[in-house]
Structure formats: structure tokens, C-alpha cells
Amino acid sequence: MNLFEKIFNYQLISRLEESGSYTLTSHERAWLKTMLAHPAADEAFMPETLRKLRAVLESEPTLGLSDHVVQKARSAERQVYHPLLRPLRRIIMNGSGIRLTFRLKNGGVYTGHYGFPYRLEYSMVKREWYLLWHHMRHQSFMSTRLANIVDVHEEAIAPDRSAALPAQISAQLEGRKETAIIEVVRLYNQELSRILYAFSCFEKEVDYDGDSDTYRIKLTFLGDESEYVLSKIRFLGKRVRVAEGARLQRRMLESTSKALARYAAETQ
Numbered sequence: 001m002n003l004f005e006k007i008f009n010y011q012l013i014s015r016l017e018e019s020g021s022y023t024l025t026s027h028e029r030a031w032l033k034t035m036l037a038h039p040a041a042d043e044a045f046m047p048e049t050l051r052k053l054r055a056v057l058e059s060e061p062t063l064g065l066s067d068h069v070v071q072k073a074r075s076a077e078r079q080v081y082h083p084l085l086r087p088l089r090r091i092i093m094n095g096s097g098i099r100l101t102f103r104l105k106n107g108g109v110y111t112g113h114y115g116f117p118y119r120l121e122y123s124m125v126k127r128e129w130y131l132l133w134h135h136m137r138h139q140s141f142m143s144t145r146l147a148n149i150v151d152v153h154e155e156a157i158a159p160d161r162s163a164a165l166p167a168q169i170s171a172q173l174e175g176r177k178e179t180a181i182i183e184v185v186r187l188y189n190q191e192l193s194r195i196l197y198a199f200s201c202f203e204k205e206v207d208y209d210g211d212s213d214t215y216r217i218k219l220t221f222l223g224d225e226s227e228y229v230l231s232k233i234r235f236l237g238k239r240v241r242v243a244e245g246a247r248l249q250r251r252m253l254e255s256t257s258k259a260l261a262r263y264a265a266e267t268q
Contacts, residue, residue: 026060029057029060030060030061030062030063031063032053032057033054033057033060033061033062034062034063036050036053036054036057037062040081043081043083043086044081044085046086082129082146082147084129084131084146084149084152085120085129085146087152088117088120088131088146088152089120091117091152091154092117092118092119092120094154095157095159095162095163096117096154096155096156096157096162097114097115097116097117097136097154097155097156097157097162098114098115098116098117098133098152098153098154098155099112099113099114099152099153099154099155100112100113100114100115100133100144100149100151100152101113101149101150101151101152102144102148102149102150103148103149103150104148109150113135113137114135114136114137114155115133115134115135115136115142116133116134116136116157116161116162116165116169117131117132117133118132118133118134118165118166118169118170119131119132120132120146121143123225128145128146128147129145129146129147130143130144130145130146131143131144131146131149132169132173134165134168134169141169141172141173173222176222176223176224177220177221177222177223178220178221178222178223178226178245178247179218179219179220179221179244179245180218180219180221180229180242180244180245180247180248181216181217181218181219181242181243181244181245182199182216182217182218182219182233182240182241182242182243183214183215183216183217183240183241183242183243184214184215184216184217184239184240185238185239185240185241186212186213186214188238188239188240189213189215191239192215195217195236195239195240196217198232198235198236199217199219199229199232202219202220202221202225202229203219203220203221204217204218204219204220205217205218206218216243217240226247226248226251227251229248230248230251230252230255233248233252234252234255
């Protein structure tokens with residue numbers, strides 16, 4: 001592998017994704033092998049998966065960080081891995097129900113609630129894992145932080161009910177989604193890969209208008225993630241503009257007006 005073993009080009013990446021392929025550099029393989037040697041890897045992976053990964057990377061070198069770094073200085077942060085990930089993932093794969101006990105924001109505890117787990121989701125906004133599930137008694141959609149789950153047990157559920165619930169929950173989630181069109185300012189077309197990377201955690205489609213030489217990115221996100229989308233748009237600055245999406249346009253106008261008013265007051 002040489003310095004050009006991975007090319008960060010949107011057209012190339014798109015073709016690879018369409019074919020189900022993914023490229024890994026030698027540095028990434030070395031990093032992965034080093035991370036798999038950490039004791040936390042035994043908890044994060046199923047034993048068979050861990051054996052396969054270590055076998056594939058057997059001939060790869062490690063980063064050799066232990067010779068130079070004892071512990072990297074860092075700020076306090078939550079761990080990405082959570083002990084409940086593996087058992088909950090197994091329950092979801094089995095199509096079973098759950099008996100859940102979880103804490104509320106006010107400190108109260110709800111005990112023994114029967115539900116159907118739909119999906120595990122990591123929030124890039126709050127940097128936490130959530131369990132999306134259907135509450136059987138209240139017939140409502142729930143989103144619970146894994147950090148708030150006190151206890152969870154697998155429960156049997158009727159096969160016909162297990163088969164019907166995923167479609168029902170999926171329809172509920174679709175109803176919570178919003179879309180927006182982000183247009184890349186033509187002067188910054190060469191930075192398309194960087195712009196797409198900023199929106200990497202969202203569903204997106206990219207269209208190119210050859211007549212105007214303009215890229216338009218259609219973003220799909222949950223309503224409660226709109227502020228996070230706005231933070232990404234502000235980060236990209238003059239490279240992009242919100243072409244469609246009344247809510248985002250209104251919030252961008254509000255924040256811009258407040259900023260202008262603040263600086264105008266300081267210059268008087």
C-alpha cells in the first residue's frame with residue numbers, strides 16, 4: 001500500500017458503496033488490530049466475531065503505542081460501548097419481547113414494563129445509546145437511554161405479533177422524520193467530500209445539476225436532531241446554504257439576526 005491507497009473522492013466512494021465494498025488503509029488495519037488487543041474488546045464483540053477479526057489481521061503490524069504512550073490525556077467522556085448492547089442486540093435478533101425497568105429524569109423508577117425492542121440507536125448529538133421500543137400496555141413508541149435502564153429480561157411474544165410490530169414502529173419513526181435540501185455553493189464544489197463528511201451520520205442523497213454545476217444534498221433526520229443539523233451547517237459556514245426546509249431556514253435566520261444584532265450593538 002502507498003500513500004494513495006485510499007482516495008477520498010465522492011464519486012469513487014459512491015461506487016464502492018453501491019457494490020457493497022469498503023476500503024481500509026494499512027494504518028486503519030494496524031489501528032484495529034491494536035484496539036482488538038485491548039481487554040474491552042472481549043466485552044464488545046461476540047467470541048466468534050473476535051476470533052475472525054483477529055485471524056484476518058494476524059499478519060498486520062500493530063501501532064506499537066505501548067512503547068511510547070502510557071495514557072493519553074483527555075477530557076471526561078462517556079464510553080461508546082455499553083454492557084447492555086450485546087444482550088439487547090441478541091433479544092432483537094430473536095424477535096422476542098422484553099421486561100424493562102428504567103429510571104426517569106425525576107429520579108423515579110418504572111418497574112417491569114412489557115415491550116417489544118425495535119432498534120438500538122446511537123445519538124451523535126447526546127453521544128449516548130438509546131433503545132427504541134414499543135410499549136405493549138400503552139401502545140406507544142418509546143426511546144430510553146441505556147444508561148437509564150436498571151434491568152432487562154427477555155420475554156416470549158406471539159409470533160404474529162412479533163412479525164407485525166416492526167412495520168408499525170417503522171411507520172411511527174417515518175412520521176417523526178424531516179427533510180431539508182442543502183445546496184453547496186459552487187465556489188466550494190472541490191470540498192464536497194469534506195461537506196458530506198460533516199453530514200455523515202444522517203441519511204442523505206446527492207444530486208448534481210450539470211447546467212448550473214451545483215450539488216444539492218437531501219438530508220433526512222429526526223425532528224429532535226434538527227439543532228445538531230444546524231450546528232453542522234454553521235460549522236460549514238459560507239460553503240453551503242439551506243435551499244429547502246422552512247424550519248432550518250427560520251432557525252438559521254434567527255441565529256444570524258441575533259449575531260448581527262450583538263456585533264452591531266458592540267460597534268455603536
